[in-house]
Amino acid sequence: MPDEYEVHGPHDHAVEHAGHHDDDPFASRMAVMTAILATIGALCAYQSGNSENLALYYKNEAAIKKTEASNQWSYYQAKGEKQNLAELGAALSGGNAQAHAKFVADVEKYTQQKEPIRAKAEEIEKEVVQNDAKSEALLHGHHRWAQATTLIQVAIALSAITLLTRKTWLRNLSFGVATAGVLMGAWAFLSA
Template sequence: MSGGTFHVHGPHDHELEHATQHAAHGEQAQHGVGGGSMTNQIAMFTAVIATVGAIFAYMGGATQANAGLYKNNAAIKKTEASNQWNYFQAKSTKQSLAEVSRDLAPNAGDRARYEAKIDRYEKEKKEIQGNAEKIEAEAKDWDRKSDEQMHLHHRWAQATTALQVSIALAAIALMTRKKWLELGMFAVGAIGVGIGVMAMLHL
């Protein structure tokens, strides 16, 4: 899902513009020049909601980009951790061979030499294991951050969609002059803003 999918401005905005013009002319014809209070109210609401929706759409795209970046960082860290575990396995193999050689050594001098190698491999293994576990923890942290950003992206997308629906209802309300559509416009717009606030609060 691309961040460019969610746009506040769409074909319905042109319909809204035409509906506003026609509705204004209709009210003036019926009630005189001062009768356009509903039109002015809806036009002002639409302008505010369109601006808020543009901000929400931008935040949605930004959080999606962050999610992809963090997921990529997690993949890099997982590869680094895998390399460390492979290195750990190689040291374990060398240690096992040294242990076999020590057990088969014909004299104490050779056994002492292999024992020193075994101790060195064991120390190196612990260092490698520590590095691998640290990198794995970093990978999990990047995964967690990516999931959080994707969750926020979905919140911003939901908020933007709700505001788009609110704008569409505004256009229909202007054309039909239905009060319940105007109330629905305000209700859906409030829902969209509420979801946006949830995204701001990381909920």
């Protein structure tokens, strides 16, 4: 039936109207700005998560090293207790020259064994301090990245509202918040 009439409803009219570009530079600029901000926001969010993960890694390393240092100090203390017992044995075995010589040799042995254990424990404690410092620095970086991400997300929301309301002051506020977010991201990047 080639003679049928086609009736257009309101929906068809809206779809057809939306398909035609009305060359609105305001909407185009806001759309481009929103896309750029979404990209920058995604990068900031990634860096925020990466900084947080690294901070947790170094904090975990510090906890592990702290346990190792504690183990070394316990070992050092055990050697010290053996040395004290040997010194007591040497003091009490004054009449038995052979026992006295054995206890004196044990005192010397434990004294020599304690020094490397103490040095290792102190070295591990330095690693704990270094890992804690790295963790804290990365955590501060994470906070800056998170703040940048938040500001950029707010700027994107303001851009969407600007498109709906077409208010110039809202567009300017969106630009201001976006600039603050980008600057915060730059600060986080330069501080890393």
